[in-house]
Amino acid sequence: MAGKLVIVVDEGLERGVAANVIGLLGISVGRHVEGIVGPDVVDASGISHRGMSTIGLPVLAADDEALNRLYQEASDHPGITVLDVTDAAVSSRDYDAYTQRLQDPERGWRPLGLALTGPRRQVDRLTGRLGLLR
Numbered sequence: 001m002a003g004k005l006v007i008v009v010d011e012g013l014e015r016g017v018a019a020n021v022i023g024l025l026g027i028s029v030g031r032h033v034e035g036i037v038g039p040d041v042v043d044a045s046g047i048s049h050r051g052m053s054t055i056g057l058p059v060l061a062a063d064d065e066a067l068n069r070l071y072q073e074a075s076d077h078p079g080i081t082v083l084d085v086t087d088a089a090v091s092s093r094d095y096d097a098y099t100q101r102l103q104d105p106e107r108g109w110r111p112l113g114l115a116l117t118g119p120r121r122q123v124d125r126l127t128g129r130l131g132l133l134r
Helices: 015-032 064-075 087-091 095-103 120-127
Strands: 004-010 059-062 081-086 111-118
Touching: 004 015, 004 064, 004 120, 015 081, 015 087, 015 111, 059 064, 064 081, 064 111, 064 120, 081 087, 087 095, 087 111, 111 120
Parallel strands: 004 059
Antiparallel strands: 004 111, 081 111
16 A cells, blocks of 8 residues: 555544544455555464554544544545544444434434545645644
8 A cells, every 4th residue: 555544533532432433444444445454474483463554553633623624624635535433333233223324314423533545745734733642
């Protein structure tokens, strides 16, 4: 994979919810970002370790307003791939409920976490002012 990948999480989330959001984003990244997962590696004792990310993955934090703004800006930016985890995903017990909630015009949704990938300069322009999640 060429370029840069970052995850941005709502800094107001409880630790467990933030960990869940990051995990869900990781699953989406593994599926949708070509070449992100390297080959399996066999260690010196012969144990096979499954492939993992071939690039570094900073996890950044933003308040909910900044995260909403980032979602809009990144979504409108050609060359940037945006993957999201929403409050609809976290509050749904299964994929059908998640789908129904996203499609309900009365409910709406908000992003709790984003994974952005694209050319390094473009990703840096969008996320450079954000700090690491602590």
